[in-house]
Amino acid sequence: MAGIRGATRQESVGVGRARVGLLALLPLIAWGVYWEGQRYDPGLLDFKNAAARLSPLVALFPERAEGLARLGETRRFDRESLHEYVNGHAEFFISAGFKELVVGEYGLPQEASRPKVVVDLYDMGKPLFAFGVLTGEGGDGGPEAGVGEMGFAESRGLRFISGPYYVKMTAFDEGAPLKAMGQALVKAMGQAGVAKAQGFRFPEFGKPLATRFIKENYRGLDFFDQVVERSFQRGDQTIQAFQVMGSEARNLELESKLLAFLKGEEIPVERLEKEGLVLFQVQDPYEGEWFFLRTQEQVIGAFGIPLDAAWTPLKEFVNRGQTQHDEPRS
Amino acid sequence: MGGLRGVRRIYAAFFLGLFGFLLWAGEFERLKGFEVGLFLQLDPLTALGGFLTSHTLYKGLALALLILIPTLFLGRFFCSWICPLGIVNQVLSHIFHRRRAVESWEENRYRPVYRVKYYLLVVLLVFAGLGSLQTGLLDPIALIYRSFTLSLLPAVDRAGGGGWFALPAVFHGGVLIGGVLLAILLANRLITRFWCRALCPLGALLGWCAQWSLWRIRRDVDRCNQCKQCLRACQGAADPDGALRHTECHLCMNCIEACGTQALHYGLAGSRSSIGRPLDLNRRRVVEVALAAVVAVPMTRSTLSPRSTPTPEVIRPPGSLPEAQFLARCIKCGLCMRVCPTNVLQPALLEAGFEGLWTPLLMNAVGYCEHHCVLCGQVCPTAAIRPLSVAEKVGAPPFTKPVRLGTAFFDRGRCLPWAMDVPCIVCEETCPTSPKAIWYETVAITSRDGRKVTLKRPFVQPELCIGCGICENKCPVTDLAAIRVSSVGESRSGDNRMLLNQQSGWIEGTIDTGLG
Ligand code: SF4
Numbered sequence: 001m002a003g004i005r006g007a008t009r010q011e012s013v014g015v016g017r018a019r020v021g022l023l024a025l026l027p028l029i030a031w032g033v034y035w036e037g038q039r040y041d042p043g044l045l046d047f048k049n050a051a052a053r054l055s056p057l058v059a060l061f062p063e064r065a066e067g068l069a070r071l072g073e074t075r076r077f078d079r080e081s082l083h084e085y086v087n088g089h090a091e092f093f094i095s096a097g098f099k100e101l102v103v104g105e106y107g108l109p110q111e112a113s114r115p116k117v118v119v120d121l122y123d124m125g126k127p128l129f130a131f132g133v134l135t136g137e138g139g140d141g142g143p144e145a146g147v148g149e150m151g152f153a154e155s156r157g158l159r160f161i162s163g164p165y166y167v168k169m170t171a172f173d174e175g176a177p178l179k180a181m182g183q184a185l186v187k188a189m190g191q192a193g194v195a196k197a198q199g200f201r202f203p204e205f206g207k208p209l210a211t212r213f214i215k216e217n218y219r220g221l222d223f224f225d226q227v228v229e230r231s232f233q234r235g236d237q238t239i240q241a242f243q244v245m246g247s248e249a250r251n252l253e254l255e256s257k258l259l260a261f262l263k264g265e266e267i268p269v270e271r272l273e274k275e276g277l278v279l280f281q282v283q284d285p286y287e288g289e290w291f292f293l294r295t296q297e298q299v300i301g302a303f304g305i306p307l308d309a310a311w312t313p314l315k316e317f318v319n320r321g322q323t324q325h326d327e328p329r330s
Numbered sequence: 331m332g333g334l335r336g337v338r339r340i341y342a343a344f345f346l347g348l349f350g351f352l353l354w355a356g357e358f359e360r361l362k363g364f365e366v367g368l369f370l371q372l373d374p375l376t377a378l379g380g381f382l383t384s385h386t387l388y389k390g391l392a393l394a395l396l397i398l399i400p401t402l403f404l405g406r407f408f409c410s411w412i413c414p415l416g417i418v419n420q421v422l423s424h425i426f427h428r429r430r431a432v433e434s435w436e437e438n439r440y441r442p443v444y445r446v447k448y449y450l451l452v453v454l455l456v457f458a459g460l461g462s463l464q465t466g467l468l469d470p471i472a473l474i475y476r477s478f479t480l481s482l483l484p485a486v487d488r489a490g491g492g493g494w495f496a497l498p499a500v501f502h503g504g505v506l507i508g509g510v511l512l513a514i515l516l517a518n519r520l521i522t523r524f525w526c527r528a529l530c531p532l533g534a535l536l537g538w539c540a541q542w543s544l545w546r547i548r549r550d551v552d553r554c555n556q557c558k559q560c561l562r563a564c565q566g567a568a569d570p571d572g573a574l575r576h577t578e579c580h581l582c583m584n585c586i587e588a589c590g591t592q593a594l595h596y597g598l599a600g601s602r603s604s605i606g607r608p609l610d611l612n613r614r615r616v617v618e619v620a621l622a623a624v625v626a627v628p629m630t631r632s633t634l635s636p637r638s639t640p641t642p643e644v645i646r647p648p649g650s651l652p653e654a655q656f657l658a659r660c661i662k663c664g665l666c667m668r669v670c671p672t673n674v675l676q677p678a679l680l681e682a683g684f685e686g687l688w689t690p691l692l693m694n695a696v697g698y699c700e701h702h703c704v705l706c707g708q709v710c711p712t713a714a715i716r717p718l719s720v721a722e723k724v725g726a727p728p729f730t731k732p733v734r735l736g737t738a739f740f741d742r743g744r745c746l747p748w749a750m751d752v753p754c755i756v757c758e759e760t761c762p763t764s765p766k767a768i769w770y771e772t773v774a775i776t777s778r779d780g781r782k783v784t785l786k787r788p789f790v791q792p793e794l795c796i797g798c799g800i801c802e803n804k805c806p807v808t809d810l811a812a813i814r815v816s817s818v819g820e821s822r823s824g825d826n827r828m829l830l831n832q833q834s835g836w837i838e839g840t841i842d843t844g845l846g
């Protein structure tokens with residue numbers, strides 16, 4: 001028995017050591033798992049779907065809207081990846097100032113893979129750029145949407161702008177509550193939406209046909225940027241009016257660059273003063289006769305209409321003030 | 331001596347916690363570099379089965395040696411100290427059992443039915459030896475991962491416990507998968523650790539290794555007064571009160587603690603230690619079972635399956651090996667389905683034949699393969715899905731071609747612009763390839779009611795299509811999409827090709843699996 005008791009004492013010591021050794025192993029294992037967890041290639045996890053959560057725009061997508069639930073996570077696209085979503089059309093957005101796009105889908109939770117409404121929210125950086133893509137994408141056709149600062153309802157969709165955001169909603173179901181959802185989104189935008197799109201009124205030169213926004217190099221002139229151009233139908237003529245909105249100093253700079261360019265090209269320009277307004281009439285061998293004038297807030301002009309014919313609407317427009325909010329179809 | 335039971339409990343809590351943590355970390359947003367398949371890598375049955383079928387040991391599986399080698403010396407410590415299913419069984423048995431002593435003695439005695447696990451192990455190893463990897467069906471680690479991933483966690487999500495998708499994930503046949511685990515857990519109500527004692531093939535493998543262990547539970551016959559307290563506490567049906575069956579002993583150390591006379595210890599034999607009993611196995615029965623398995627393997631392959639004939643709906647995740655090699659490696663653990671951010675990966679039922687039961691398939695009605703995602707290959711513990719880089723998947727330099735999962739086809743009878751004169755370009759908009767695999771032709775038509783309609787009618791350019799399935803997933807024709815992906819053209823197969831399309835030059839040659 002003495003031997004056995006002796007053995008027990010030895011074993012007790014051995015077990016004591018084993019216990020310590022075994023317990024010491026656990027923090028090592030835990031540390032190893034943690035350490036391994038921190039070593040990874042972020043590129044492997046950086047796919048577009050997950051990255052959407054990093055965008056502050058995601059907060060604008062409510063979990064529920066008008067009885068529909070948001071299905072899955074929102075998806076985010078930036079300048080590099082936009083072509084994955086709107087390939088063939090991505091350049092249109094990028095050249096108009098695009099910053100990011102977040103896409104959310106809404107439907108019934110029990111039909112998770114079948115969205116009823118897809119909401120594309122483009123952050124264009126500035127209200128002017130948002131306006132540019134609104135009018136540039138499919139023109140300013142369709143009935144007024146009554147959502148945001150300006151928008152159009154289409155057969156299965158709704159497009160509108162609010163502040164720097166351009167929102168495009170596509171319905172896959174008759175009767176999807178697009179308008180109400182759009183209004184909820186505008187509400188969620190809160191302060192963001194308050195920064196109203198600037199006035200994009202034009203003189204009433206005729207029946208508006210289309211409006212587009214040209215971010216850079218209007219008519220090939222490298223100093224002529226951020227132009228809103230609207231075409232009008234007048235009889236069988238097409239008129240193209242343009243305007244650039246900016247600070248007084250910027251407008252002045254544009255005016256002097258335009259004049260310098262015309263002088264350099266030896267294109268005749270006549271300075272006219274008419275009822276208190278200063279205008280420049282250009283006899284352009286390539287573009288025909290056109291004119292422009294500068295106000296405090298903008299530089300505006302038109303191609304394809306003689307100044308005489310343009311005078312009344314132009315005068316009315318300047319008198320009405322340029323800061324008013326635009327109506328969708330001028 | 332009883333201190334070892336305390337250490338075992340700490341280990342059990344630690345490894346159960348680690349299992350839970352790794353499950354939690356397996357959600358794609360938390361994934362980072364965590365070895366979410368750590369338990370599978372530690373699993374000797376996974377390693378052995380995969381070695382027999384593929385004749386290679388994929389890197390992480392070498393960790394299994396950390397379990398196997400100590401088992402040869404120390405016994406089946408894995409079963410009570412590390413195995414999450416074993417630990418859960420143990421906890422439930424403890425909760426369920428409120429028996430009188432005499433009933434516990436009866437219940438805890440070794441029974442001949444406990445040999446079944448060895449026969450199951452033989453069957454699985456013979457299958458593996460003949461190239462059919464079915465260990466994952468019954469391997470406890472694969473089983474518990476699969477059950478949690480494909481059934482229990484989605485059920486918790488649905489019950490409002492938060493989710494890894496914004497909506498609860500859905501899995502094809504998940505209830506069957508979860509049902510197996512629930513049955514195993516409920517069996518503890520009848521017999522303590524019934525699964526571990528009677529059915530677990532990993533336990534059988536470890537028990538077989540434990541035959542030669544030097545360190546064991548030993549009983550000092552002089553000190554023992556035959557009170558049978560040890561038998562009452564035994565988790566493994568190892569008969570500690572008699573000639574101990576160390577192949578059945580899970581090293582729970584309960585018996586040592588229960589013994590009032592300190593007759594039991596864990597360690598080397600003393601001069602008065604009782605003898606042990608050898609593995610209880612009938613050799614003749616083993617041979618019979620092995621022969622039955624030899625016959626069963628060709629039977630399981632005699633059904634129509636993608637191993638023999640390309641099957642349109644068997645679309646495997648990006649990086650998957652050719653079908654025969656894929657089946658030789660996939661252990662049906664469901665890790666890939668756990669990390670997939672779109673829920674597109676679903677467990678097969680019989681779509682991929684019997685051998686493909688619970689292996690991953692893409693079901694585009696549920697999700698789609700995210701263009702820049704390669705997670706499934708990163709977590710697959712056996713490289714059934716090879717780890718790809720994003721560049722390799724999308725075919726960015728230095729790679730020349732993207733990985734293709736299949737090809738999309740229009741069903742013009744269902745497509746809105748083709749069949750209903752309704753404008754729609756959802757598929758073209760969502761197609762992620764550059765240039766897009768879907769293009770359209772603008773046509774002006776007069777509809778039946780005399781309206782002039784301008785439509786963009788879409789087409790697929792097959793050599794550009796990667797089979798990601800987003801078009802199918804987003805198609806507004808809801809029940810059966812008007813564009814659907816089938817497996818033809820998948821990169822992993824040299825045969826699954828549109829044979830008459832050779833002149834367009836998109837038929838690939840040999841397949842480089844990257845595994846040598
Ligand atoms: S393919 Fe999926 S289920 Fe199969 S072993 Fe890999 S991770 Fe597990």
Ligand code: SF4
Binds near residue numbers: 647648669672705
């Ligand atoms: S690569 Fe595709 S199938 Fe694999 S996890 Fe990512 S999305 Fe899912």
Ligand code: SF4
Binds near residue numbers: 760762790794798799
């Ligand atoms: S499956 Fe559809 S979306 Fe994906 S690449 Fe092919 S055509 Fe494009």
